[in-house]
Amino acid sequence: MEIPTQKEIRINDKFDSKALFKIAPFDPRKSVTSPHKHNGYLELVFLTATSGTHVIDGRETAVVPPCLLIIKKEQVHHWTLTAPVSGYVILVKKPFVEESLDRDIRKLVEEVSRYSHIPLPSGEYLQALSVLLTHEENPLCIEGLFKAFLAKALEKKSHSIKQLHTSHTLYAQFCALLDEQQLVNHVGHYAQLLHTSQQNLSIACKKSVGLTASEVLAERLIHEAKRLLYYTHKTVAEVAQALHFSDESNFSKYFKRYTGLTPSAFRKL
Template identity: 50%
Template sequence: MAERYFLMTAKKSIPIKDKLTPSKLIKILPFDNTKHSTKAHKHNGYLELVYLFSTTGTHEIDGKSGEIQNPFLLVIRKNAVHKWTLRTPVEGFVILLKNEFIANSLDLEIGKLIEKITKIDHLELQNITTLKTILEILATEENPIVIEGLFKSLLAKTVESNSPTESKLRVNLSLYDSFMDLLINEHKIINSVAHYANLLNTSPQNLNASCKKYTDLSSSEIIANHLIKEAKRLIYYTQKSMSEIAHELGFSDKSNFSKYFKKHTGHTPKAFKQTIN
């Protein structure tokens, strides 16, 4: 797909849209056919996945524009400035996703799949019948357990449908991308921004700035989210004692682990385990 780069006309500020209520972490809905054209804007802290199964037009994301080729997925990252112009009626779906949805999920694969998808700006899709079926069910489903399972299936089918070519990948992966790769793929999470900055040959300040740019979270908050998620998995899926879990996650003792867990979740590991039982 031919692409061009340009400078957006300077304005006082870029409009920010927020289509999710504070308590809503994921929203799936059919594409609104009244939204054929949008002005350049960005979103208030959520990822947007736009599945387009039949339309023609152009899209622009962070200064990069191109033609929409059906069937098509647009990946609009948090804080990305974007707009589109669609020339024909649209058949498609829109997914709005907050960080908290991924952070709250105990399924590690969802985070990995999201990371793969968000390394691209767009993707030409296959497996259309399957994708449509999953999206149609998701658009009306209310059960959070079913939503999480179907969403994982959708992500897996999306990744499977077409492995992105080198030209579709962002040429220079950001520090944030590389940081997330380390967190997801390393065997053990280290609770130290300096540790990851050193591995990435940068400073903690630069790493923090990159994380803030893409997620509105600091690098230490992102590490904390991953640590807490791993802690929840160990509590939920294993019979290990709190002392064993604390040691495995790098805490000096279970008391420090308990304080850390409560600081980030609002309750102790013991209380969390009781909610499971």
């Protein structure tokens, strides 16, 4: 099966300009689509009733509900589904994952993105979560429900989230240290613990997630800093000390570089 040339590929955008997360019941008018890409977001399609085929980058898969279809932002896809179609469509932009105060959401999104199709033994649990998500407006509740949705969808997969913590890859071992130990603002500290060089650690991270070791550590540090600023009464100086920055000024410059805000400004949001 041929994939259309780049000039022929339509790019769909189902998002409002400022939205980072969206869920809606499947639109029955879109049961048959032509090849297209998405405008910078991950699409998860949870189907409870239909049949047909789904094609991603030229690879065709039979659709047998209940199932979850996963379309990454760079992929070209289309489907032919038989009416009636029942289910939900979830759209997730990268900043939603990056700005989440729950570090497990990033891991779960990374894990679900390994797949293009996940057959489900039952759709009842995900159906209930989808209904709750469509009516929820509280950002923290949305994160919690979405986390539960992903964890349940991945429950029966061989590469489950539990195995991410026990994997023997250098990147996974690095992530395990970041999860289990107090964060230290120095890649060399973790390279020494893993008995490798900073260069090797960065290569492993780059191969796994496309980020250097410093960038992976920076994401964790910023997430942890946001949690401490949001959930605790620690001063900015105390947060800087907790994250092993040399002083408050150094921490503030680091935080602003990655967020565009000073720690004090973030706390006032």
